[in-house]
Amino acid sequence: MKKLVLTTVCAVAVTGVTLAQNLNWSSVPFAAMTAETNSTAYSPLFSGGGTPVGGAIGVTGSATGTGLVYDYELLYTTFSGTQATISTLSSLLAWNDTGLGATNGNTAGRLTVVNGNSAAAVPWTGSTTDSIVLVGWSADLGATWSSVSNILAAAAAGNNNPLQTQLAGQLGFLGVSTTGYTQTGSSNPGATVFANAANAQGLPIFSLLTPLYLVPVPEPTTLALAGLGGLSLLLFRRQRK
């Protein structure tokens, strides 16, 4: 019995070692990744958005200076053999969450990791290459990527109510970095996530001034007007009959 327990413990230990797939999540170097808000345009991930008038572009404010919080999450998906593109909300929502997050630092435009770890474990199989992207959003869209992605999934399905409720009239910002791809490392420090050139593990994310665009939210009044229009058409059609 003791032998069995020992064998099991050893097997678990070995499995644990095998599964430890690490990324270096100790810092987001500002030479490779910064962010800015862009309220001159709606996020291209949403279809049918117009162009807001009177917007501006500027680096995301510092957490201490502005009090505005921007959150970021590293996502991953299977590597197809080429650098991935994300053109729609649905394609973004198909990516998986690594559980590694960041927020805006005290210097405008820069990011600081949450729970920094130079050998942060990620949940993908070792010795495989996966695509990676950093998604960023203003905190008024939600505190976690899980909650934000649920709201965005509803919006992608045509239900804007959760989005309207969440923003409550505030401006929401959403953006994605350029994508990269990498193998993980099994040592400490792990594989590099952000850099301006490819390395032996793949292509790190290089995305200076990553735009966080305005999230389009159909106004309730617009919806109401559209509803009234539809009702009028229906009445008009009945009268003609």
Add this chain to the structure above:
Amino acid sequence: MRTKTLLLTAAALLAAGITSTQAQPVYSQNVVGYASVATPGAGVNYLITVPFAIGVSNGANEIWPLISPGNPSIPDGSLILIWNSATLTYTTYQSDSGSPTLWDDAGGNFLPFSPTLPVGQGFFLSPASPVTNTFAGTVAVNVGTSNVMVLKNAGVNYLVAPAVPYAGAVTNGTLATGAGGPCLFSPDGVKGLPDGSLLLIWNPLTLKYTTYQSDSQSGSFWDDAGGNALPAPPSITVGQGFFLSPANANYNWTVGL
């Protein structure tokens, strides 16, 4: 008058020359030099060390000073990771020529101090773009003397480097010939590294360590990670750091010049 001045001047120069000649052995104990350590991959983690005493404290701002205002000698956004053998974690710093100390914390916030990288300490450098680091300073060990680094705990990974600029095998000699000549470590039984101590050498391309075990009974004094005798000892280059995990407590690593 002119001749007298000339003679006096010549005498003074001669005296100075004699003084200089007599003082030479004293001054020559401080050896100065420089090393070029290439870190050619952007975002790649290199395990290096600063092999010279530079400036007042070996501060990162002294090691990589501004060449001119706004013109840093290390690309902005480069990362250094400094190991803490007690917590087994790294502290990350970013270079930033706009910071008063030339360095930020991991989040890109100005630091009120510059991290120090003393001789004998290894650290990771991840340059924001390819760079060749020129480390110019004084050899930290005087001629005829030794530096002793005490590694207190057995089985703990210390991120270290030689106290002098050194390239070559970490031990000299073989079991047949015996240890001899300049070397970093003396095998057990001579004055040295306890058998079963681990040396981990980093490969920045594969992100893996190669582990070596010291073994005074092995022909090269070294085994692989599995305890199999190796035909030759591991080697290092100038400016390279490595992990050392001594098999016994209170190992005194003595490096002389």
